[in-house]
Amino acid sequence: MDMFNNLGLMDKNKLLEIFDYLNERLKENQLQLEITIYGGSVMTMVYDNRPATRDIDCVFTETNFKLLDNILDLTKFAFNLSDGWINEEIREPLKSILKEDKETYKIYSNLKILKPKAEQLLAMKILAARPEPAKDFIDAYILCKDLNITTKDKLLDVCSEYIPLTLIGIRQMNFIKYLGEDLGYDWE
Incomplete structure (x- = not known):
């Protein structure tokens, strides 16, 4: 096996x-x-x-x-x-x-x-924003690279097409901030 x-x-x-x-x-x-x-x-x-x-x-x-x-x-x-x-x-x-x-x-x-589509999947990963061992962070990183998302505004534009931004809470905001850092951007 x-x-x-x-x-x-x-x-x-x-x-x-x-x-x-x-x-x-x-x-x-x-x-x-x-x-x-x-x-x-x-x-x-x-x-x-x-x-x-x-x-x-x-x-x-x-x-x-x-x-x-x-x-x-x-x-x-x-x-x-x-x-x-x-x-x-x-x-x-x-x-x-x-x-x-x-x-x-x-x-x-x-x-x-x-x-x-990748955009919807990314929005779902941002909404979930589960901590490790969930793979949401790694998946969101790959999807941002694939979609050439380099700014927080672009990320939020993509998300807003699929999820109400009112669902973005502290967990998701921190997730986005660290995602930006890992991608090499300042998404404060």
């Missing part, structure tokens, strides 16, 4: 294998599914800045949930995944999002995977 299995982590290759497997089970059951992935799974698969993630933060479209639950149980067993490997708790913070800006990540025969 490799290091990732021992820790219950899923690297990019394992995530892609899981999605391939899910697609095959969906095809066998003549079920179409659209899934939007967030958080660590996006950072692992799209930005290659994380070696792995513990869960797949996601939201499913309306479907036959009884059949889907059976397919997810089969997937959990086939890949020896831990409980909570599929995490739909992202639904709660999504209630604070002003708009969703999704784009297609990958299309299989019976499975379509969407992801939020």
Whole structure:
């Protein structure tokens, strides 16, 4: 068993294998599914800045949930995944999002995977602003670099498109300040 299995982590290759497997089970059951992935799974698969993630933060479209639950149980067993490997708790913070800006990540025969655009993901990371061991700070740093955000005003402009700035509290302000410092800017 490799290091990732021992820790219950899923690297990019394992995530892609899981999605391939899910697609095959969906095809066998003549079920179409659209899934939007967030958080660590996006950072692992799209930005290659994380070696792995513990869960797949996601939201499913309306479907036959009884059949889907059976397919997810089969997937959990086939890949020896831990409980909570599929995490739909992202639904709660999504209630604070002003708009969703999704784009297609990958299309299989019976499975379509969407992801939020980098700007939305960055706004969600700023809003979360969780302390370590959460990877929000590292993720926000990578996203700021990717989006060429060099000023606090530009960062807040991006955030304001996706979250009400009234939700920015002391924790988020400190997060932004230290993010600016790490990027080499003074964002007081």
